[in-house]
Amino acid sequence: MERTFLELHSKYSIAEVSPWIFGGFLEHLGRSIYEGVFDPQSVHADNDGMRTDVIAALAELEMTIVRYPGGNFTSGYHWLDGIGPRDQRPTVRELAWQSLEPNTFGTDEFISLCRKLNWQPMLAVNLGTGTPEEARNWLEYCNSPVGSRFADLRRDNGSTDPHHVPVWCLGNEMDGPWQLGHVPAEQYAIRAQQAAKMMRDTDRSIATVACGSSSPAMPTYLEWDRTVLEHIGSLADYVSLHRYVGNESDDTADFLALSASIDAQIESVDACARYVQAKQRSRKRAYLCFDEWNVWYRARGGPHADGQGKFAPALLEEIYNLEDALVVGLFLNSFIRHADVVKIANLAQLVNVIGPILTRGDELLKQSIFYAFRMISTRKHGVALRPHVDGPSYTSTSHGDVTFLDASAILDGNQLHVFAINRNLETHMPLKVRLADGALTRALSSEILTGTPKAANSFDDPNAVRAVPFDGWSVDGTASADLPPVSLTATTFELG
Ligand code: AHR
Numbered sequence: 165m166e167r168t169f170l171e172l173h174s175k176y177s178i179a180e181v182s183p184w185i186f187g188g189f190l191e192h193l194g195r196s197i198y199e200g201v202f203d204p205q206s207v208h209a210d211n212d213g214m215r216t217d218v219i220a221a222l223a224e225l226e227m228t229i230v231r232y233p234g235g236n237f238t239s240g241y242h243w244l245d246g247i248g249p250r251d252q253r254p255t256v257r258e259l260a261w262q263s264l265e266p267n268t269f270g271t272d273e274f275i276s277l278c279r280k281l282n283w284q285p286m287l288a289v290n291l292g293t294g295t296p297e298e299a300r301n302w303l304e305y306c307n308s309p310v311g312s313r314f315a316d317l318r319r320d321n322g323s324t325d326p327h328h329v330p331v332w333c334l335g336n337e338m339d340g341p342w343q344l345g346h347v348p349a350e351q352y353a354i355r356a357q358q359a360a361k362m363m364r365d366t367d368r369s370i371a372t373v374a375c376g377s378s379s380p381a382m383p384t385y386l387e388w389d390r391t392v393l394e395h396i397g398s399l400a401d402y403v404s405l406h407r408y409v410g411n412e413s414d415d416t417a418d419f420l421a422l423s424a425s426i427d428a429q430i431e432s433v434d435a436c437a438r439y440v441q442a443k444q445r446s447r448k449r450a451y452l453c454f455d456e457w458n459v460w461y462r463a464r465g466g467p468h469a470d471g472q473g474k475f476a477p478a479l480l481e482e483i484y485n486l487e488d489a490l491v492v493g494l495f496l497n498s499f500i501r502h503a504d505v506v507k508i509a510n511l512a513q514l515v516n517v518i519g520p521i522l523t524r525g526d527e528l529l530k531q532s533i534f535y536a537f538r539m540i541s542t543r544k545h546g547v548a549l550r551p552h553v554d555g556p557s558y559t560s561t562s563h564g565d566v567t568f569l570d571a572s573a574i575l576d577g578n579q580l581h582v583f584a585i586n587r588n589l590e591t592h593m594p595l596k597v598r599l600a601d602g603a604l605t606r607a608l609s610s611e612i613l614t615g616t617p618k619a620a621n622s623f624d625d626p627n628a629v630r631a632v633p634f635d636g637w638s639v640d641g642t643a644s645a646d647l648p649p650v651s652l653t654a655t656t657f658e659l660g
Pocket of ligand 1: 191234235236237336337456512513
């Protein structure tokens with residue numbers, strides 16, 4: 165194949181990469197919490213009932229911020245059910261996923277998990293069946309100093325110091341008819357504005373996330389976002405985006421061209437936010453919070469989403485292959501390329517439920533997407549550079565022309581991180597990386613994820629897809645390598 169050039173210049177920077185784009189999402193759904201992160205019966209359980217093997221694997225992902233407790237779950241959740249002595253917490257019928265919820269994991273357990281993993285907590289309030297005041301009370305429970313009703317309740321439950329939750333989502337996917345308490349945009353906007361006002365009056369330090377469209381496929385896409393942002397105005401610091409993608413037509417080349425559509429979604433929602441800002445002559449700009457994203461299409465709908473009244477049913481247990489991992493890389497590359505607008509992003513989800521990690525009894529399996537996330541997340545610090553890709557392209561079935569190379573780059577002092585996805589299904593890609601105003605002196609570390617598109621890990625074959633060291637770089641001012649077909653390479657170069 166003809167050579168591809170990735171051209172960079174340190175002055176052509178986009179913005180500092182927000183570490184919060186390497187976030188995660190933990191929902192009361194299926195075996196995500198129970199049998200996932202929290203399993204007091206497991207041989208791996210610590211004194212708090214958390215699974216130490218799961219925690220060790222999650223730690224490798226170096227996530228920075230994690231959203232909780234949902235998701236669709238949040239729109240029927242009453243946070244008071246999940247605090248206090250565990251044996252006094254109610255077991256309730258959970259409607260979003262038709263499951264039985266014992267509430268033995270709640271706010272304080274989540275905060276304790278965050279502290280173990282060095283995550284910032286991010287809570288989503290119930291604006292489906294809950295009230296703005298209930299949301300405000302939860303914030304007081306979490307963030308206020310002792311001396312008032314709900315903060316004192318927190319102290320009584322063992323935490324004198326506030327939990328300091330910095331980011332609060334004003335509901336979840338309220339544009340979707342599947343959502344408990346779904347209403348038209350105007351009505352959601354009123355609820356969200358009321359909640360945000362009371363929440364800000366409780367703690368002025370928090371950032372709020374208004375529900376944007378749950379997918380670009382929604383009939384109200386962008387119109388919903390505009391309506392909500394216009395009504396909430398400066399009370400919203402972020403607007404949310406969600407995106408789940410799949411290879412339903414088994415067209416891998418098209419699946420790997422999705423980056424064009426992810427870029428377009430980010431740019432469209434940003435355009436909407438800027439439109440509202442300009443129209444309102446506001447100095448405040450709502451940034452983008454991509455708080456649910458992943459590949460999800462096989463374990464979707466029907467029995468995959470119906471817990472049939474059971475406790476911890478196996479729901480949304482997607483098995484990920486190599487092509488899915490590359491798509492996870494495409495998402496992260498797109499977030500880095502839009503570092504000036506995407507400030508928070510949360511991989512949905514963490515364990516068992518569309519997760520990078522699966523558990524089976526006391527066993528644990530790392531899925532293909534685990535490696536894609538880890539390879540990029542562990543090289544997250546620095547300033548995103550504008551990548552200029554000069555090389556062969558192909559015409560995809562639904563996303564137009566894309567170059568075979570999808571890339572992003574982060575400059576961190578005298579180090580340059582480069583993330584390169586070769587979406588050619590057949591041939592190696594001769595790639596040259598050039599920093600126009602600097603010399604690359606050596607590859608400090610490089611890892612690759614490659615193989616056949618449908619290769620996937622299983623408990624019987626746990627290492628079918630995993631990141632391995634890549635020593636194919638020849639570095640002499642510029643860096644050259646032949647990247648295998650269907651591959652993701654993450655490299656840190658030293659600059660001279
Ligand atoms: O992540 C699974 C579900 O997808 C979430 O609960 C919901 O917000 C979205 O539709």
